[in-house]
Amino acid sequence: MSAVYAGLEAGGSKFICAVGRSPDRISAETSFPTGVPAETLGRAIAFFAEQRKYLPLAAIGIGSFGPLDLRPNSPTYGYITSTPKPGWAQTDLVGALQRTLDLPVAFDTDVNTAALGEHRWGAAQEVDDFIYLTVGTGIGGGGMVEGRLLHGLLHPEMGHIHVPHDLSADPYRGCCPHHGDCLEGLASGPALAGRWGRSPGALPPDHPAWELEAHYLGLALVNYIYTLSPQRIVLGGGVMAQAQLFPLIRQKVQALLNGYLQATEILAEIDQYIVPPDLGRRAGVLGAIALAERLASDG
Amino acid sequence: MSAVYAGLEAGGSKFICAVGRSPDRISAETSFPTGVPAETLGRAIAFFAEQRKYLPLAAIGIGSFGPLDLRPNSPTYGYITSTPKPGWAQTDLVGALQRTLDLPVAFDTDVNTAALGEHRWGAAQEVDDFIYLTVGTGIGGGGMVEGRLLHGLLHPEMGHIHVPHDLSADPYRGCCPHHGDCLEGLASGPALAGRWGRSPGALPPDHPAWELEAHYLGLALVNYIYTLSPQRIVLGGGVMAQAQLFPLIRQKVQALLNGYLQATEILAEIDQYIVPPDLGRRAGVLGAIALAERLASDG
Numbered sequence: 001m002s003a004v005y006a007g008l009e010a011g012g013s014k015f016i017c018a019v020g021r022s023p024d025r026i027s028a029e030t031s032f033p034t035g036v037p038a039e040t041l042g043r044a045i046a047f048f049a050e051q052r053k054y055l056p057l058a059a060i061g062i063g064s065f066g067p068l069d070l071r072p073n074s075p076t077y078g079y080i081t082s083t084p085k086p087g088w089a090q091t092d093l094v095g096a097l098q099r100t101l102d103l104p105v106a107f108d109t110d111v112n113t114a115a116l117g118e119h120r121w122g123a124a125q126e127v128d129d130f131i132y133l134t135v136g137t138g139i140g141g142g143g144m145v146e147g148r149l150l151h152g153l154l155h156p157e158m159g160h161i162h163v164p165h166d167l168s169a170d171p172y173r174g175c176c177p178h179h180g181d182c183l184e185g186l187a188s189g190p191a192l193a194g195r196w197g198r199s200p201g202a203l204p205p206d207h208p209a210w211e212l213e214a215h216y217l218g219l220a221l222v223n224y225i226y227t228l229s230p231q232r233i234v235l236g237g238g239v240m241a242q243a244q245l246f247p248l249i250r251q252k253v254q255a256l257l258n259g260y261l262q263a264t265e266i267l268a269e270i271d272q273y274i275v276p277p278d279l280g281r282r283a284g285v286l287g288a289i290a291l292a293e294r295l296a297s298d299g
Numbered sequence: 300m301s302a303v304y305a306g307l308e309a310g311g312s313k314f315i316c317a318v319g320r321s322p323d324r325i326s327a328e329t330s331f332p333t334g335v336p337a338e339t340l341g342r343a344i345a346f347f348a349e350q351r352k353y354l355p356l357a358a359i360g361i362g363s364f365g366p367l368d369l370r371p372n373s374p375t376y377g378y379i380t381s382t383p384k385p386g387w388a389q390t391d392l393v394g395a396l397q398r399t400l401d402l403p404v405a406f407d408t409d410v411n412t413a414a415l416g417e418h419r420w421g422a423a424q425e426v427d428d429f430i431y432l433t434v435g436t437g438i439g440g441g442g443m444v445e446g447r448l449l450h451g452l453l454h455p456e457m458g459h460i461h462v463p464h465d466l467s468a469d470p471y472r473g474c475c476p477h478h479g480d481c482l483e484g485l486a487s488g489p490a491l492a493g494r495w496g497r498s499p500g501a502l503p504p505d506h507p508a509w510e511l512e513a514h515y516l517g518l519a520l521v522n523y524i525y526t527l528s529p530q531r532i533v534l535g536g537g538v539m540a541q542a543q544l545f546p547l548i549r550q551k552v553q554a555l556l557n558g559y560l561q562a563t564e565i566l567a568e569i570d571q572y573i574v575p576p577d578l579g580r581r582a583g584v585l586g587a588i589a590l591a592e593r594l595a596s597d598g
Binding site for chain 2: 067081082129145148150161165222223225226228229261263265
């Protein structure tokens with residue numbers, strides 16, 4: 001019997017656990033609200049402990065909300081670090097699962113993990129240089145350079161870049177507690193709600209909110225394109241469920257680049273360059289399984 | 300006798316050729332103005348052909364002005380593509396040297412090549428995730444992610460990112476022919492000259508020009524930090540010869556991040572995080588030698 005992997009998507013509001021090999025070979029799956037660490041981690045550990053009675057789990061992958069310590073040589077590697085989420089600051093996520101389950105543990109950000117899921121089985125299968133951006137309660141980014149997940153000093157925090165903000169056209173001051181009108185402060189779900197006085201889902205598809213949203217996301221994408229030169233950009237998250245955003249964002253990106261980058265992918269094939277995720281809400285937990293698979297095959 | 304490498308820095312105004320093994324083991328070096336392609340490439344080829352009479356050249360590395368075609372499978376791989384520089388558009392740089400010298404040729408952007416030089420022998424020796432930004436006639440960026448030079452779809456064009464521009468504080472409209480007030484349009488040498496009416500070198504160190512310049516470069520660096528999470532940033536180029544910029548930029552970066560990234564490197568050790576190059580004007584040609592060395596040792 002060949003190996004099976006465990007995947008844990010540790011989200012700020014929900015934990016999703018699964019064991020399996022691929023999207024169509026998931027043997028078991030469960031999810032529950034994120035409570036206090038001891039209880040929530042206990043539920044995840046109990047699920048995996050039960051599953052391994054029947055299946056030979058080879059490794060576990062965790063994609064977690066952050067900020068995280070991802071430095072392999074750090075004494076707090078595998079921790080959720082300075083999160084404002086009550087009870088979760090300085091939680092040793094990797095240690096808790098490793099000690100109780102005695103399995104190799106792979107660990108990355110929620111966004112990098114979803115990016116890996118899309119790379120393994122979804123919208124980024126053929127590309128080794130790409131960005132995955134999620135636009136929802138916050139804005140987060142991850143991705144790959146030459147097949148390596150982006151890490152560096154800490155990990156990418158793409159939502160906090162500064163983009164031009166014309167206060168005469170858009171007097172909304174932004175809602176980021178750290179930076180005011182950074183991208184997340186201007187274009188996250190809460191920013192939409194703050195600017196227009198109702199939830200994004202209550203804004204009709206032809207509302208001017210979406211043109212402005214596409215403007216800010218277009219500026220951000222152009223900055224990422226200039227910096228990383230991705231072969232594709234996958235846009236997920238709750239706000240991107242508004243499908244009318246995709247054509248608007250593609251137009252903005254082309255207009256802002258203004259012909260400077262002479263690449264067929266951007267000029268003629270932008271419908272395949274800026275795309276929605278294939279795996280949708282399953283990208284995170286499937287990516288966690290892919291993380292575990294990578295660890296087991298590297299080991 | 301161990302192998303020696305050839306390096307060519309193909310600049311828009313000057314070509315620099317050298318053969319050797321490292322900064323203190325350069326056997327011969329020459330430079331000449333960039334004229335028309337046939338003549339200029341002829342001079343470079345003649346220099347290397349002469350040198351190889353005495354030295355066993357193992358490979359040649361080229362760092363070139365662009366834009367370039369760096370896609371290994373492209374029919375125009377190794378070309379300078381759509382440059383406005385008269386005579387140089389669609390020039391087969393790699394082909395010209397490969398055919399005449401019959402050596403393995405490594406090829407990258409001028410900025411990535413300088414970045415590699417600083418990684419091999421200069422200011423980025425201990426880090427595998429870093430950015431090298433050059434601020435001069437234009438603004439260009441390169442660097443590494445996990446030891447791999449940044450490429451992707453085309454190559455990074457970091458100078459063209461959009462940053463906030465408050466027209467009431469700085470009415471200068473920007474000088475980028477493609478994007479007006481992108482970073483290059485606001486903070487390159489020509490932008491400084493256009494805004495203040497004299498060349499950057501004629502502006503005294505306490506002129507308000509430098510505070511504003513540090514503001515724009517600080518915004519750009521913060522965007523790169525959020526996107527790539529580099530372990531170090533090396534700032535070179537003619538404008539950065541103004542040493543008073545470094546402390547100003549470091550202050551701006553810390554103020555803009557506003558404590559959001561909890562990393563000792565940024566908070567307490569920023570003097571070692573944002574640094575000048577070690578190799579100075581030699582980074583390009585030495586990086587070209589390092590490119591050749593990499594190719595020969597990979598081969």
